[in-house]
Amino acid sequence: MTFQLPDVLALSILVSLTFYVLLGGADFGGGVWDLLASGPRKREQRSLVADAIGPVWEANHVWLILVVVLLFTCFPPAFAGLGIVLHIPLTLMLIGIVLRGTAFTFRTYDSKRDDVQRRWGGIFAIASLVTPVLLGVCIGAIASGRVGEAIESAAAGGFAPGTFRATYVTPWLTPFAFAVGALALALFAFLAAVYLTLETDDAALREDFRRRALGAAAAVFVSAVAALALAFVEAPGMGTALVRSWWSIPLHVVTGAAAVSAIVALWTRRYAIARIAAAGQATLILWGWGAAQYPLIVPPEMTIHRAAAPERTLSLVLGALVIGALVLFPSLWYLFAVFKRRETAFVPIDGKSRR
Amino acid sequence: MPDLLAARSQMAMSLGFHIIFAIIGIGMPALMVMAERRWIRTGDEVSRELAKRWAKGTAIMFAVGAVSGTVLSFELGLLWPSFMEWAGPLIGMPFSLEGFAFFTEAIFLGIYLYGWDRISPRAHLGAGVMVLASGMASGIFVVIANAWMNSPTGFDLVDGRPVNIDPIAAMMNPAAFSQTLHMTLAAFVATGMAVAGIHALLLLRQPGNLFHRRALSIALTVGVPAALLQPVSGDISAKYVARWQPAKLAAMEGQFRTERRAPLRIGGIPDVEARETRWSIDIPGGLSFLAFGSLDAEVRGLEAFPEDEWPPVAIVHYAFQLMVALGLYMAAVGAWTIGKWVRRRDLAADRWFLRAVVVATPMGFIATEAGWVVTEVGRQPWIIYGIVRTADAVTPMPGLVYPFAIFTLLYVLLAIVVVLLLYRQIVRSPRIHADAGTAPDSWLTTDQGRGG
Ligand code: HDD
Ligand code: HEM
Ligand code: HEM
Numbered sequence: 001m002t003f004q005l006p007d008v009l010a011l012s013i014l015v016s017l018t019f020y021v022l023l024g025g026a027d028f029g030g031g032v033w034d035l036l037a038s039g040p041r042k043r044e045q046r047s048l049v050a051d052a053i054g055p056v057w058e059a060n061h062v063w064l065i066l067v068v069v070l071l072f073t074c075f076p077p078a079f080a081g082l083g084i085v086l087h088i089p090l091t092l093m094l095i096g097i098v099l100r101g102t103a104f105t106f107r108t109y110d111s112k113r114d115d116v117q118r119r120w121g122g123i124f125a126i127a128s129l130v131t132p133v134l135l136g137v138c139i140g141a142i143a144s145g146r147v148g149e150a151i152e153s154a155a156a157g158g159f160a161p162g163t164f165r166a167t168y169v170t171p172w173l174t175p176f177a178f179a180v181g182a183l184a185l186a187l188f189a190f191l192a193a194v195y196l197t198l199e200t201d202d203a204a205l206r207e208d209f210r211r212r213a214l215g216a217a218a219a220v221f222v223s224a225v226a227a228l229a230l231a232f233v234e235a236p237g238m239g240t241a242l243v244r245s246w247w248s249i250p251l252h253v254v255t256g257a258a259a260v261s262a263i264v265a266l267w268t269r270r271y272a273i274a275r276i277a278a279a280g281q282a283t284l285i286l287w288g289w290g291a292a293q294y295p296l297i298v299p300p301e302m303t304i305h306r307a308a309a310p311e312r313t314l315s316l317v318l319g320a321l322v323i324g325a326l327v328l329f330p331s332l333w334y335l336f337a338v339f340k341r342r343e344t345a346f347v348p349i350d351g352k353s354r355r
Numbered sequence: 356m357p358d359l360l361a362a363r364s365q366m367a368m369s370l371g372f373h374i375i376f377a378i379i380g381i382g383m384p385a386l387m388v389m390a391e392r393r394w395i396r397t398g399d400e401v402s403r404e405l406a407k408r409w410a411k412g413t414a415i416m417f418a419v420g421a422v423s424g425t426v427l428s429f430e431l432g433l434l435w436p437s438f439m440e441w442a443g444p445l446i447g448m449p450f451s452l453e454g455f456a457f458f459t460e461a462i463f464l465g466i467y468l469y470g471w472d473r474i475s476p477r478a479h480l481g482a483g484v485m486v487l488a489s490g491m492a493s494g495i496f497v498v499i500a501n502a503w504m505n506s507p508t509g510f511d512l513v514d515g516r517p518v519n520i521d522p523i524a525a526m527m528n529p530a531a532f533s534q535t536l537h538m539t540l541a542a543f544v545a546t547g548m549a550v551a552g553i554h555a556l557l558l559l560r561q562p563g564n565l566f567h568r569r570a571l572s573i574a575l576t577v578g579v580p581a582a583l584l585q586p587v588s589g590d591i592s593a594k595y596v597a598r599w600q601p602a603k604l605a606a607m608e609g610q611f612r613t614e615r616r617a618p619l620r621i622g623g624i625p626d627v628e629a630r631e632t633r634w635s636i637d638i639p640g641g642l643s644f645l646a647f648g649s650l651d652a653e654v655r656g657l658e659a660f661p662e663d664e665w666p667p668v669a670i671v672h673y674a675f676q677l678m679v680a681l682g683l684y685m686a687a688v689g690a691w692t693i694g695k696w697v698r699r700r701d702l703a704a705d706r707w708f709l710r711a712v713v714v715a716t717p718m719g720f721i722a723t724e725a726g727w728v729v730t731e732v733g734r735q736p737w738i739i740y741g742i743v744r745t746a747d748a749v750t751p752m753p754g755l756v757y758p759f760a761i762f763t764l765l766y767v768l769l770a771i772v773v774v775l776l777l778y779r780q781i782v783r784s785p786r787i788h789a790d791a792g793t794a795p796d797s798w799l800t801t802d803q804g805r806g807g
Contacts, residue, residue: 054465054469055465055466055468055469055470056465058417058418058421058461058464058465059458059461059462059465061421061425061461062454062457062458062461064425065424065425065428065454065457066454066458068428068429068432069428069447069450069451069453069454070451072431072432072439072443072447072450073443073444073447073448073450073451074444074447076439076440076441076443076444077440079432079436079439079440079443080432080436080437080439080440081436082432083429083431083432083433083434083436083439083750084436084750084751084752087433087750087752087758090429090433091433091758091761094425094426094429095761095762095765097422097425097426098422098423098425098426098765098769099765100422101418101419101421101422102418102419102422102769102772104418105414105415105418105419106415106772106776108414109411109414109415109776109780110776110779111779154751164753168752309443309444309447309520310444310520312520312521312522313444313445313447313448313520313522316448316522316523317447317448317451320448320451320452320455321451323455324451324452324454324455324458327455327458327459328455328458328459331458331459331462331463332458332462334462334466335462335463335465335466338466338470338473338474339465339469339470339473
């Protein structure tokens with residue numbers, strides 16, 4: 001089978017999701033570090049997180065909306081099926097998204113009194129912890145094939161009453177889905193800690209986040225291994241594809257190399273390299289999932305081609321994506337240039353403020 | 356609560372909540388841009404301070420708008436999966452374009468809110484203009500999608516499924532022009548009048564405060580032209596409805612019988628059992644004229660349609676009356692303002708005028724909610740007018756009352772917090788008098804000494 005229009009659009013969804021993980025995911029990770037702020041620089045850690053997220057989180061968040069919109073425009077049956085079977089975790093995730101965004105903003109604009117700040121900070125931090133887990137659970141549930149099975153069996157037999165648990169709960173309430181949830185959380189926290197090392201000129205603060213990044217890297221490793229192991233039990237299709245395909249060896253080698261480079265770079269305080277390696281690692285994990293699932297959009301049966309909208313819609317959307325990208329990327333570049341322009345090369349541990 | 360009712364209520368509640376923030380997201384950038392432009396051109400520090408303070412309030416609104424909009428995007432699938440399966444390929448186009456409008460909006464908003472000291476004043480103003488333009492674009496695109504639900508085009512119906520799909524033709528549907536025009540104006544009416552009303556109230560308390568005088572005049576500059584145009588645009592909408600959704604028009608007007616020289620009813624209580632609207636003030640031939648341009652035109656009444664295709668008549672009728680009444684009041688305030696501008700009178704000197712503006716504070720928002728009730732409830736029982744019934748589109752998931760209850764609670768809490776935070780912003784507005792000069796350090800802030 002050749003790579004056709006529907007595949008291109010499926011790929012564009014994966015690309016959007018990747019941007020969401022790399023940018024929006026790190027904003028959630030920042031919330032995790034707000035929750036875990038500790039030590040003598042607790043306050044500084046929190047305010048670094050807030051300053052880093054403030055100007056960009058709304059823009060980073062739009063990637064998720066793009067994923068949703070592309071999914072319902074280009075692959076409507078997949079969107080409809082996911083909306084039905086994943087109703088509960090998606091609803092919980094939405095509540096998390098609402099609380100994270102609003103609490104963060106309220107904290108910025110409410111009174112600076114300590115108790116007020118702590119109240120909003122607490123909601124912000126807990127929502128940042130829970131939401132990534134739920135996102136990962138949804139992805140894990142899709143990858144495991146159970147969501148697809150529930151959609152197919154329901155489509156065959158109707159959503160009979162009495163099958164509530166089988167349709168709406170068991171597809172995602174699985175150890176594998178939660179392992180993916182844990183992986184998402186660890187990955188977001190890892191990305192955030194790595195990025196934050198580049199957001200400050202305060203050497204001590206940078207060390208705080210360097211240590212956190214190394215800790216999170218360990219958590220990513222553990223949860224990734226757990227997810228892979230559970231995949232063999234619960235998502236055999238995914239598990240086998242991940243180890244038996246022609247691309248599995250290169251994929252694992254490159255992902256592993258990215259992970260190791262990120263750790264080495266952190267260890268040796270080459271933060272700019274660490275950032276690239278960490279982003280690469282996250283991207284490869286996502287793309288590995290995509291590759292293992294291809295050509296299915298919702299395993300085990302719904303293929304990208306079967307779920308695709310008519311050709312005319314797809315080609316128009318593709319055109320819109322191209323034009324949109326021409327507007328989007330220069331604007332994004334401007335945003336990050338205004339707020340994130342710093343010396344990003346090797347930063348010595350006693351680096352003085354350069355601003 | 357039956358699941359269908361819960362789903363409809365959750366959708367209505369989420370949209371009714373989001374629209375408030377969406378409107379502010381369109382209207383406030385216009386006000387901030389005007390204030391900032393004034394500062395750049397005249398060096399008037401009061402205007403800059405105004406732009407900055409408005410930006411603070413707007414930041415809160417934008418965050419709530421963004422998250423409640425995200426909830427909506429998911430809810431389309433969570434509540435109406437088969438509708439999206441049907442309509443996704445057709446109306447996905449405006450939604451995709453809207454996605455990019457969101458991007459530019461969020462990006463330049465970040466720059467606008469956090470970039471006061473990082474970029475040049477002109478670049479900053481430019482960012483504000485981008486926020487305004489992309490906010491308007493987002494609103495227009497999403498309303499086009501809604502207009503398609505009212506007048507679905509761009510496909511052929513074969514065995515109840517759409518074939519020969521043409522998303523461009525779907526975007527060019529008959530309701531698109533009237534709805535997007537009316538909605539965009541509504542955003543400026545509602546925001547302009549509300550901001551004017553708040554500052555008018557503060558002027559009544561602190562006459563002569565330059566800060567509020569400037570705010571009042573900028574807000575009215577945005578609100579008044581839109582308020583005057585809104586009845587005209589509403590008439591365009593009504594003519595569209597008369598032609599394409601006759602059952603909705605009949606419900607709006609409480610028109611049960613098909614007749615020529617149909618009257619325009621002011622007020623009145625529709626009685627569905629008896630099939631008549633009582634105690635209304637009738638203007639003979641008024642409806643025929645407004646809807647079709649001729650006193651003798653025939654208006655189809657509800658009786659021309661099977662009863663299971665009637666929308667809830669009373670709700671639609673009351674909502675329509677309410678919107679028009681509020682619209683006429685605001686247009687009258689607009690005319691008064693123009694009269695004062697033409698005669699170069701000081702707006703703030705006339706306390707009766709200020710009071711009239713204060714009364715208008717919530718009206719644009721109420722009119723908007725009422726207008727959407729007309730549009731959406733008036734479309735019932737259809738989710739896609741004339742083609743798919745709402746009852747057939749709802750998710751099979753049982754127990755929908757729980758998410759409805761949870762989101763309602765969440766939104767009520769958010770609304771309370773937002774109101775408290777805005778109140779905090781407003782009571783801290785500075786007192787600036789003409790004799791105090793325009794240097795910020797000579798301004799008094801009401802909360803001085805209270806600490807941050
Ligand atoms: C500030 C808000 C506001 C004001 C003052 C008015 N409206 Fe309105 N109206 C809206 C805000 C709105 C709205 C919320 O924006 C709606 C809902 C859907 C839409 O396109 O606009 C609407 C819908 C709407 C519709 C239904 C359109 C449809 O279903 O497609 C009609 C016929 C009118 N309006 C007519 C009027 C008239 C005759 C007004 C006379 C003063 C008026 N509106 C004032
Ligand atoms: C008439 C109805 C609507 C209008 C005029 C409107 C307009 C807007 C505007 C102007 C914004 C940006 C301002 C802000 O964030 O406060 C916004 C945000 C948003 N809206 Fe709506 N909207 C409407 C209905 C909807 C619907 C039905 C959906 C989804 C299906 C939706 C999805 C969103 C999303 C996802 C955002 C967040 C974008 C971001 O993150 O910046 N909106 N809307
Ligand atoms: C933001 C302003 C809007 C408000 C206040 C609003 C209000 C409502 C209300 C009151 C209902 C329930 C109607 C009933 O069941 O009796 C409803 C339903 C619905 N609306 Fe809107 N609406 C708005 C804009 C939109 C837009 C822009 C879209 C889509 C693009 C949309 C899509 C829907 C859908 C899918 C339903 C459920 C199906 C139905 O009841 O027909 N709405 N809305």
